[in-house]
Amino acid sequence: MLLRHTTAEVRERTALTINPAKTCQPIGAMYAALGIHRCLPHSHGSQGCCAYHRSALSRHYREPVMAGTSSFTEGASVFGGQANLIQAIHHLFAIYDPEVIAIHTTCLSETIGDDIPQIIAKARDEGKVPPGRYVIHANTPSYVGSHVTGFANMVKAMVEYFATAEGPREKQINLIPGYVEPADMEEISRMVEELGIRAILFPDTSKVLNTPQTGRYTMYPPGGVRVADLKRLGHSLGTVALGPLASGPAARTLDTRCKVPCEILDLPLGLAATDRFIDTLRQIAGVAVPDSLTWERGRLLDVITDMHQYFFGRKVALAGDPDQLIPLTEFLVDIDMWPIHMVTGTPGKKFESRIRALTREVPHPVNVQAGGDLFLLHQWIKQEPVDLLIGNTYLKYIARDEDIPLVRFGFPILDRIGHIHFPTVGYRGGVRLLERILDALLDRQDRDAPEERFELVM
């Protein structure tokens, strides 16, 4: 057994995390920063942070992930990281010519208490920031929240650094896609375009972390939100923020600073959440939903109708981020599956109450934990087995030990290739998710069926 020391009996732990269901803030900030065009993320800390984040993102996306580091040494840790950061800003601009450097902090520089805005100002005073270039920052202490918090903080920094209330109102909305995949961002853009709505999508990692093989490497791929557009965020009529944890803080900051009202929605995962997304956009912008989108919705519903018999009453365990797990749980409940074990590593009690509310009609006891870990999830599964696991690659160890099919979803996916090209958001994404869930369930049924009950048509 791979996880041979995991037993069903749950003992209270107050200090030890085993097999985390989250990681630290800076990686979320790095990912978000890659969603600005010609932006070079910069990790203000030890080299290892940057190396680990770049490695983790590279393994998941199988794409180049560029970022600088302040390369702290013991001296920098004692005397502060100012000298290192000013040098880094100078070198990054001189050697790599980004338009924006997006600095995020680490547990090291946060514990020291480096004052990043002051250091940026000093770098500017010393002429280290070329004209027309920008340095922004987000505080992302690794000992608070999770990678989702880091993403949210960097998106908020985009608002804080670029958005201004001055200027004319423009007939457009801001759209914050949340901590989702490049293909999801692309799909969200497409749906908004179908609705005929002009939107500034930020951040936008599509065409940055899903680039073609051309034989020519470009450090700054064509994707990413333009600085010019970030400067117009304050002119928009409103903001639609997807995912309360990842996108909420930026949306609220825009409201406070620039009086741009916001709607904070769940990520459009599954039927009902996508319905809310489309319907909100329709009402905000006063547009009619085109037949094309209604048609897509109908297809998803059709697929659900066809697949329903295989979903009904099947138990599922999920691990991931709150913004994803909430609409996903709702989706599973809507197709009459029974999500019974839900764990996120990200802290926050709201997660638990929302999951409780969504699973009220599930005729089975439900376990849910925010700030939990995969060890706990595994123990729950040992107590009450499930038919399906949904989560990142680390769940494959549980899947194999317990012989349960796994649908890979979330971050990181380290052992399968191609997922970055297929969205899971929207109606089309919903069809794909269901196809993968059904494949997993039916592959298992085919594997386990006695010969006389092995079916051709299912």
Place this chain on the structure above:
Amino acid sequence: MSEVLEAGSPPALTPPPEEVKRELLAGYPTKVARKRAHHIVVNAVDPEGTVPEIAANVRTIPGIITQRGCTYAGCKGVVLGPTRDIVHLTHGPIGCGFYSWLTRRNQTRPKGPEDLNFLTYCFSTDMQEEQIIFGGEKKLRQAIQEAYELFQPRAITIFATCPVGLIGDDIHAVAREMKEKLGINVIAFSCEGYKGVSQSAGHHIANNGLFMHVVGLDDSTEAGKFRVNLLGEYNIGGDAFEIERLFEECGLTLVATFSGNSTYEQFARAHTADLNLVMCHRSINYMADMMEARFGIPWLKVNFLGAEATAKSLRKIAAYFEDPELAARVEEVIVREMPAVAALLEEVRGRLAGKKAMLFVGGSRAHHYQELFREIGMETIAAGYEFAHRDDYEGRRVLPRIKVDADSRNIEELQVEPDPRRYSPRITPEDQARLAMAGLVLQDYEGMMPTMACGTLVVDDISHYETEKLIELYRPDIICAGIKEKYVIQKSGVPMKQLHNYDYSGPYAGFQGAINFYREIDRMVNSKVWRYLKAPWQEHPELTATYVWE
């Protein structure tokens, strides 16, 4: 020194390496260029095997985009991580433990279903703001207690992450206290990420901790005539399994591996071996030297990457023991393994000979893997380490001349005295001198540069900019580096082989490993993918007519 002679003639690079060096530096601000100039060297080997000086193991310039990681990664990730029956507890915020969880591909093979194996687990104190402000010792103590109650491991190791040193948690005191309380070994490593200049500092800290707190704790021995330790072999992709197989067939008894496929008990008994075999000199030479000083165990540099190199290493081991039976068994194994190697070489050489490779990786792999490329007839035109020291480039002969700077001084250098009871030199100085005359030099590593051709480029701690530039100027047929470089290189249209984790394949050690590697390089270099980089309309954009069939 025989490799010096094998190094071959200069490959006469175009553009000339001196010009390339100038061009690499031209893209930098003046101060950066001045510093980097010492890290970029055109190789030259004189008849004594002396090579030019290269700057290594010094601070990376902030903002340059380096390959390097941190001390924690070197200590927890590299050296100690592979040991399966220890609970490796990361004391810090969640990230460090998360990123080093199963990502290095150290394989391990527990003896049975009841055997302890924690490699699939990640243990962390998941430090929160409260601990940053009020201290984390209490949580650490409690986490150790919980780990003990849940798992009863053989030992518990504690790894400090960056904030731990800053907030002043005394992890060593906690370790002592919990060791006393629980009755199992609890060992703390002050491997905060900011110490040193790269992973290398972490290797040293890991070596020190293991040596002080584990090696020599258990005097019991297993039977075996030729008892060896394998140092600096981490069982990436199953390399150690392949070497273990060869050792068994040759009749060598493997007491301990540091640390691929290893257990706590192996470390505790490692001092009972009669010879230390050093694979990755960079990460483990401290242990080899300290065991020599305390227990009198000599060490021998070996390399099991490359079929010839493997044969040569096995012969060196046999030569050390001076036992005709062992020598005969080694020859038997070589004779049995070589035909398959030769047959495949015959097949692939025609497709690979003369092609060009670059290797920028690690602290020994950039050297060792040149052997494999040489065997398939490929030239290494540029190479460099990510975190090695000058002795790994220039050979241990430079050790007395290496300046100890402030960053190195931060890492404790243990003063090791002979163990009053157990020091027993396994070889007399006379015998050692005699073996040296016959070509078997103990306690030595000649370094990478003396084995490389003159006129090749050596680049230490290569930056992203330099990598991009070298691709543009030389268009090599393959580049070996790590995951962060992987997709930059591949998107440039150049095949890229990861030599930290082998791109999820391997093993590449030993004879069977060499076969795997030849096949892999043949597959990569000759993949059809590279033919399709341009669409037909990009190859021939001219239009002749509209709707030609009209």
